[in-house]
Amino acid sequence: MNAAERNNFVLIDQQRIEVNGEKSILELARKAGIDIPTFCYHSELSLYGACRMCVVEIEGRGVVTSCSTPPVPGMKILTNSPRVQRVRRTVLELLLANHDRDCTTCDKNGRCKLQELADRFGVRKIRFGERDEKLPLDESAPVVRDPNKCILCGDCVRMCEEVQGIGVLDFVNRGSRVMVAPAFNKKLQDVECVNCGQCSAVCPTGALVVKSEIDKAWAALHDEEKLVVAQVAPAVRVALGEEFGLPPGEIVTGKVVAALKRLGFDKVFDTCMAADLTVMEETAEFLNRIKKGENLPQFTSCCPAWVKYAEHNAADLLKNLSTCRSPQQIFGSVVKRHWAKKLGKKPEEVFVISIMPCSAKKFEAARPEFSVNGVRDVDLVLTTQELARMIRESGLLFDQLEVEAFDMPFGLTTGAGVIFGATGGVAEAVLRTAHSLLTCKPADEYANDGLFNFETVRGFEGLKEAVLEVDGLEVKVAVVHGLGNAKRLLAEVKEGKANYHLIEVMACPGGCVGGAGQPVATGGEAKKKRAQGLYSADKLSQLRKAHDNPAVARLYEQWLKKPNSSEAHKTLHTSYQMRGRITGEEITLLTSKQENKINLAVCVGTCCYLKGSYDTLKKLMEKAESEGVGDRINLHATFCLENCEKGGPSVRVDDTVVSGVTPDKVESFFTENILGKLKIPAESQ
Amino acid sequence: MGEVMQLKTGSEGIGVAGRRFTKVNEIIERHGRTPSALIPILQEVQEEYRYLPEEILTYIAVAMGLNPANVYGVATFYSQFSLAPKGKYVIRICDGTACHVRGSEKIKTALWEKLGLSDERKTTDDLRFTVETVSCLGACGLAPVVMINDRVYGQVTPEGINEIIDQIIAEEEGEKNAPEEN
Ligand code: SF4
Ligand code: SF4
Ligand code: SF4
Ligand code: FES
Ligand code: FES
Ligand code: FES
Numbered sequence: 001m002n003a004a005e006r007n008n009f010v011l012i013d014q015q016r017i018e019v020n021g022e023k024s025i026l027e028l029a030r031k032a033g034i035d036i037p038t039f040c041y042h043s044e045l046s047l048y049g050a051c052r053m054c055v056v057e058i059e060g061r062g063v064v065t066s067c068s069t070p071p072v073p074g075m076k077i078l079t080n081s082p083r084v085q086r087v088r089r090t091v092l093e094l095l096l097a098n099h100d101r102d103c104t105t106c107d108k109n110g111r112c113k114l115q116e117l118a119d120r121f122g123v124r125k126i127r128f129g130e131r132d133e134k135l136p137l138d139e140s141a142p143v144v145r146d147p148n149k150c151i152l153c154g155d156c157v158r159m160c161e162e163v164q165g166i167g168v169l170d171f172v173n174r175g176s177r178v179m180v181a182p183a184f185n186k187k188l189q190d191v192e193c194v195n196c197g198q199c200s201a202v203c204p205t206g207a208l209v210v211k212s213e214i215d216k217a218w219a220a221l222h223d224e225e226k227l228v229v230a231q232v233a234p235a236v237r238v239a240l241g242e243e244f245g246l247p248p249g250e251i252v253t254g255k256v257v258a259a260l261k262r263l264g265f266d267k268v269f270d271t272c273m274a275a276d277l278t279v280m281e282e283t284a285e286f287l288n289r290i291k292k293g294e295n296l297p298q299f300t301s302c303c304p305a306w307v308k309y310a311e312h313n314a315a316d317l318l319k320n321l322s323t324c325r326s327p328q329q330i331f332g333s334v335v336k337r338h339w340a341k342k343l344g345k346k347p348e349e350v351f352v353i354s355i356m357p358c359s360a361k362k363f364e365a366a367r368p369e370f371s372v373n374g375v376r377d378v379d380l381v382l383t384t385q386e387l388a389r390m391i392r393e394s395g396l397l398f399d400q401l402e403v404e405a406f407d408m409p410f411g412l413t414t415g416a417g418v419i420f421g422a423t424g425g426v427a428e429a430v431l432r433t434a435h436s437l438l439t440c441k442p443a444d445e446y447a448n449d450g451l452f453n454f455e456t457v458r459g460f461e462g463l464k465e466a467v468l469e470v471d472g473l474e475v476k477v478a479v480v481h482g483l484g485n486a487k488r489l490l491a492e493v494k495e496g497k498a499n500y501h502l503i504e505v506m507a508c509p510g511g512c513v514g515g516a517g518q519p520v521a522t523g524g525e526a527k528k529k530r531a532q533g534l535y536s537a538d539k540l541s542q543l544r545k546a547h548d549n550p551a552v553a554r555l556y557e558q559w560l561k562k563p564n565s566s567e568a569h570k571t572l573h574t575s576y577q578m579r580g581r582i583t584g585e586e587i588t589l590l591t592s593k594q595e596n597k598i599n600l601a602v603c604v605g606t607c608c609y610l611k612g613s614y615d616t617l618k619k620l621m622e623k624a625e626s627e628g629v630g631d632r633i634n635l636h637a638t639f640c641l642e643n644c645e646k647g648g649p650s651v652r653v654d655d656t657v658v659s660g661v662t663p664d665k666v667e668s669f670f671t672e673n674i675l676g677k678l679k680i681p682a683e684s685q
Numbered sequence: 686m687g688e689v690m691q692l693k694t695g696s697e698g699i700g701v702a703g704r705r706f707t708k709v710n711e712i713i714e715r716h717g718r719t720p721s722a723l724i725p726i727l728q729e730v731q732e733e734y735r736y737l738p739e740e741i742l743t744y745i746a747v748a749m750g751l752n753p754a755n756v757y758g759v760a761t762f763y764s765q766f767s768l769a770p771k772g773k774y775v776i777r778i779c780d781g782t783a784c785h786v787r788g789s790e791k792i793k794t795a796l797w798e799k800l801g802l803s804d805e806r807k808t809t810d811d812l813r814f815t816v817e818t819v820s821c822l823g824a825c826g827l828a829p830v831v832m833i834n835d836r837v838y839g840q841v842t843p844e845g846i847n848e849i850i851d852q853i854i855a856e857e858e859g860e861k862n863a864p865e866e867n
Contacts, residue, residue, distance in 0.1 A: 167752035172761045183746075183753035184739050191753075582753055584743035589703040609747050614710055621703045630700070637706065639743060 010075040019073060025066040026054055034079050037088065037117050039204050040153040041067040043523060044509070045162055048154050052091050053117070057081045085121075092118050097128035099205070100148035106206040107144075111520055113204030114151060135179075141188035142195045142211050142362040143516075147179050150207035156180060156199035163509060165484035166309070168193045180207075184584075192312045192581050196305035196483070196507040197359030197516025210359040210517055214390055216380050217353055221264040226351045227343075230265045231331045231410075232256055234272050234421030235357040235512035236384045238533035242519040242526065243388035244398040249529030251537050254403025259391050260355070261404060269410035271354065272417030274331035275429070277555065278302065279416055279546035281572055282324045282426075283433045284563035286502060290473070295320050297478075297493065297500040300426050301574075302326040304364035305507035309483050311579040314490055315607055315644035323573040327420060328354050328361055329370050332377030333571045334410070338559050347372065353380045355387050357421070357515030360507065369574055383517025412551035415538030422531035423481035423511030424457035424464055427504040431457075431468055431477065432545045438473070458535065460510060460528060463489065465500075477502045482509040580640030581606050589621065590635035597632045598677055601652040602661075605640030608648030615663035616649045623670045632678055653677070708733050709741060710748070718749045723759055727766055735812075736767040772808050772815035774853060776833050781821030783828040792829060793818065795843035799850060813857070814850075 009016045012029055022028040027043075029036050039051035049068035056066040059076035063083055071077075078084060096118060103109050131148065138145040154171070157180060161167040168191055172181050182191045200208035220228050237253040246252065260268045286298050301307055301322040310321060325333065331354070336347040354361065358381075364370070365378040382390075391398055405411060416432055419425030431454050456466045457479045464479040478500045480486045486505045492498035508514040513530035514521065521527055543549060560568045582605060602608075602617040617637055624630040643650040646659040653673045661669050712729045716722035726745065731737050737760050746753040760766045778784075778793050796802070796816050800809050808815040824830045827839025831846060838849065 161752070167754055170752070170754035170758035172758050174762050174764070181754075183743075183757040582743055582747060584753075585740040587702075587706060587738075587740045587744060589706055590700050591702075604744055604747060606747055606750075614748070618707060618710075621707075635703070637740075637744065639740075639747070 008073045010071050010073060010077060012077045013079055019071045022071060025056055025064075025069050025071050025075075025077060028071045029056070029066065029077075029079060036066055036079055037120070038067060039113065039117075039151060040155060042155060042158075042202055045155065045158040045202070048158065051151070051153050053088060055084055055087045055091075057084050063087055088121055089123060092121060092123050093126050093128060095151045096123065096126050098131050099151065100131060100134070100146070106149065107209040107212060108149075108206035112206060138187050139211065140190070141193060142359040143188060143193070143197050143200050144209050144211050145181075145188060146207050146209075147181065148207075149205045150180055151205055152178060152180060153204060154180070155202040155204065156208055159198050159202045163482050163484050164194075164196060164198055164507070165487035166192060166194065169199060186583075190583055192579075194305040194308040194312070194483070194507065195360040195363040198508060200359070201514075201516045201518075201520065210383055210385070211362065212386055212389075213362070213380060213382065214386050214393075217382055217386075217390065220351045220353065220380065223351075225349070227266050227345060227349060228264065228351045228353060229267045229269060229335055230260045230353050230355060231269050231271045231274070231328070231335075231378075232260070232355045232406075233328070233357055233361075233512065234275065234418050234425075234534060235515060235518065235530065236355050236387070237537075238421070238513065238530040239357065239518045239526075240384050240388060241398075242521075243385070244391075246399060247529070248521065248526035249531075249533035251533050252398075253537075254405065255398060255401045256355075256387075257406055258401040258404040259387075259396055259398060262396055262401070263390055263394060265353070267407045268404075269331070269335075270406045270413050270417075271327050271331055272413035272420065273410045273549065273551050274327040274334065275302075275417035275420040276414055276546035276549040276552045277330050277334070277572065278324050278327050278420075279426075279429045279433050280552060280556075280563045281330075281568060282322050283430050283437065283546075285322055285324065286430060287434060287437065288564070290475070290501060297498075297503045298322055300430075300502075300504045302420065302426055303360070303506045303508075303512075304358075305360035306483065306486065306505040307576065308360070308363070308579070309486065309507065311576055312581050313487075315578045317490070317493070318576045318578065318645055321576055323569075323575065325370075325572055325574050326361075326364060327417070328356065328364065328381075329377055329574070330572050331410070332365070332370065334555065336375070336377050337372070337571050338555070339410075347375045351379045352377065353382060354378050355384065356381050357384050357512045357518045358508075359383065359516045361517075384515075385517055385519060388519070409551045409554065412549060413541070413543075414546055414549045415541035415544035416546040417549070418537050418541065419534050421512045422458070422534050423460070423506050424454075424479045424504065425511065425534070426506075427457050427466070427477050427479050427502060428454045429546055430502065431466065431475075433547050434475070435468060436545060436547065457504075458531075460524060460531075475502065476500045477504070479504045481506040481511050481514075483507050578642045578644050580642055582639045584639045586636040586638045588636055589617070590624065590630055590633050592632050592634050594632050596678070597634060598674055599634045599636075599652075599654050600674070601636040601638040601641070603639070603641045603643070603648060603650040603652075604637045605644065605648075607640070607644035608650055611648040612663050613649030613661075616651070616661050616666055619663055619666040620651075620670065623666060624674075627670070627675065629674065629678060633674070705733050706741075709744065713745065713748050720749070720751060723749065723751070723756065724763070727760055731766060735771045735773070736769055738770075739768065742768075770808060770812055772813050774813060774833055775815045775817065776831060777817050777819045777822070779820070779822045779824075779828070779830040779832075780818040781825065781828075783821070783825035784830055787828040789818075789829045791843050792831060792841055792846050795846055796850070799847055813854075 008019050017032045026036050036054050038054045040048045047068050049065050054066045055063050057063050057078040135147040157169045160169050168182050169180050197210050220226055238249050241250045241252040242248050257268045289295050299321045332352050340350045362381045365381050370377045416429035454466050457464045462485040466477045468475045480489050510527035514527040604613050624633050641650045641657050643657045649661050651658050651661045709730055716726050742756050743753055746756040778789055780789050800814050802816050822830050829841050831838045831841045
């Protein structure tokens with residue numbers, strides 16, 4: 001036994017490094033300041049160990065993948081030996097040979113890991129053939145998928161499955177035809193993708209990117225007729241600086257405003273103002289539900305990826321979602337339906353562009369319920385990254401811009417709206433206002449007693465809780481981020497194991513600071529710094545409770561009257577629609593060639609299946625047979641009739657959907673809906 | 686359309702389609718809903734349908750509580766599974782080294798010509814024949830080798846394979862014209 005072993009040391013490139021519970025050589029080497037290249041390793045995802053980019057050489061063992069090999073005391077490791085160099089280069093060359101190398105027109109150009117590593121390891125020539133096949137792109141959703149750029153690292157597959165708990169993507173085919181795709185190669189808009197974009201955030205190449213809509217922004221900005229209004233989401237101001245060499249978390253609000261003005265925006269407003277309005281509406285709704293004891297727990301509804309997730313997976317809990325629109329949509333409504341009118345403008349003469357950390361916001365803004373007479377409340381959504389690109393395109397030196405203030409009246413904000421950008425922020429903002437309203441004490445009494453801060457809902461723990469006691473009422477709050485965490489909590493709520501009154505859900509790990517539209521942040525560090533940035537901005541704010549926002553107060557005075565008024569309901573609230581989890585062709589079971597026939601479809605989507613729809617289906621078939629009407633029925637099994645919340649199993653009879661056709665109700669259902677319609681009396685057997 | 690797709694309805698009992706679908710359920714029930722049962726389930730379901738229709742795969746995903754993407758991934762990974770309908774007779778031409786050297790290519794061309802198939806069109810419209818190539822069937826001594834369903838034919842020639850096909854067609858026609866028994 002040599003000294004190194006006894007002392008729990010390994011040798012990495014001749015340096016003695018102490019092993020301290022590191023799970024892999026990779027992790028240890030990074031701590032020792034050696035940046036081993038990787039494609040398929042992500043600290044927040046499970047080990048995959050397939051790309052072989054991370055190879056090192058261990059004396060006596062040869063070349064191994066460092067991400068999946070634990071360090072053993074006494075090991076002698078080389079991270080840059082000739083053999084290691086050779087393997088890495090071959091890996092890169094093989095990947096590049098199979099890659100559509102159209103870098104100049106690629107969205108990831110300059111941010112692509114493949115490009116970066118090829119450059120870092122000096123790959124100048126590729127000894128293997130070229131990719132001959134060009135597969136079609138999927139541009140149906142805010143996340144654009146280009147299979148020609150995929151290097152099969154599987155990062156997106158694991159992100160969507162492990163962190164988001166959804167599993168939209170997987171490996172398909174084998175051999176040289178392997179690729180990563182949704183089920184049946186469907187488009188992302190046709191599967192249960194919630195547009196969170198987290199897959200694109202980990203994709204090392206241009207195979208998954210957030211759709212760029214910069215051209216539409218320039219077109220609007222260059223259109224003389226249009227009054228172009230910007231709203232800037234909270235998370236943007238603590239991340240945009242990173243694109244220009246500033247540290248994560250640095251608050252660059254003033255520079256963002258200045259940049260937007262220089263790009264030609266007529267007005268630059270703050271989404272945080274709308275967030276304050278959201279807090280007013282959502283708190284009033286919440287207190288009302290508490291009073292009546294109905295639809296609890298109340299779920300927040302600011303995150304459109306979470307909303308879509310709920311629409312796909314939690315039909316029975318949709319009534320528990322707050323009906324408040326998200327700050328982005330509330331802002332759009334306020335500007336188009338109220339502010340424009342005051343200026344004497346029609347909604348279509350004002351063009352609202354939001355600057356968001358988020359890909360799902362693109363989907364949200366396009367939802368039909370957020371248009372009035374064909375005019376969208378929010379015309380266009382740009383991500384933080386898209387804004388950075390526009391700033392670069394226009395040649396502005398971002399870090400040298402003189403700071404400017406938001407325009408009035410919607411530049412007035414409080415700290416409550418600002419913290420919306422971090423996980424726990426919405427809950428904390430609601431708690432602040434709920435607490436004040438319930439205790440009816442003037443705000444300044446709490447100014448220094450810590451009640452502004454609900455520390456327990458802050459931070460990056462998967463599930464956070466807070467309890468607020470006011471006048472004998474114990475209000476329990478839970479906060480989750482990452483849809484995988486939400487999925488687990490939902491299951492507990494459904495089983496009656498979790499008793500909360502308010503649940504905040506943000507789809508992205510860390511909340512919006514970790515949105516897919518933000519600058520690429522490897523590891524959690526940058527996200528944490530951004531969240532800290534938001535909390536310090538909150539601390540520095542003069543006003544820290546939404547109901548103290550004078551701009552919000554004025555909106556109520558002049559327009560909305562009071563929270564949850566009928567005008568507020570019309571313009572600031574919304575409703576949700578059930579969405580099938582699975583879409584698919586129907587399964588044909590009986591076909592009728594007769595003229596006078598009935599079209600029957602039994603839902604075998606997840607909800608209905610769990611309620612026994614298969615047995616319903618079987619009984620229906622048997623019944624059709626025993627009644628001798630099998631040839632007068634077209635019978636299908638179908639996937640989700642989008643009627644789940646009414647209680648399955650659902651059956652569609654011609655054009656009407658009947659709910660609750662459990663197996664034991666088949667008899668009466670058949671007599672009423674089928675024999676009746678076919679004009680066959682029930683007795684005729 | 687071939688008889689495979691035809692449905693018997695009315696007094697003759699629930700249609701073939703309905704019966705097959707109930708079979709799928711029996712198969713799932715029998716294996717249980719654990720993810721490890723997926724492959725045997727897919728195998729048996731494929732025996733029922735001769736391929737794995739998309740809607741049935743979707744149904745299996747629902748019934749087993751799996752992501753459809755996973756199920757699709759598994760179904761496309763193993764060469765034994767087919768997501769396109771297959772014919773009643775699946776003809777596998779060996780294209781392993783031994784068979785290749787002994788002219789398997791010519792047999793393939795002959796078959797394609799006879800049945801109007803190609804690399805893209807692997808199955809005849811009447812769902813009677815599917816032509817595929819496979820790697821070494823492990824009978825190299827008999828090269829070139831062709832398998833039709835479970836039967837192995839050795840030292841096949843282009844003429845010989847044509848005869849075999851004609852024979853099958855003749856048998857099929859005979860069966861069709863014979864009075865149906867129940
Ligand atoms: S956008 Fe989100 S839900 Fe959609 S595939 Fe990517 S990670 Fe999954
Ligand atoms: S799409 Fe991107 S993240 Fe997903 S496997 Fe391909 S390269 Fe990796
Ligand atoms: S957490 Fe924020 S950034 Fe992420 S999807 Fe939701 S709203 Fe968008
Ligand atoms: S990073 Fe280790 S194998 Fe991919
Ligand atoms: S699963 Fe949605 S209606 Fe049946
Ligand atoms: S090569 Fe055809 S059987 Fe071996």
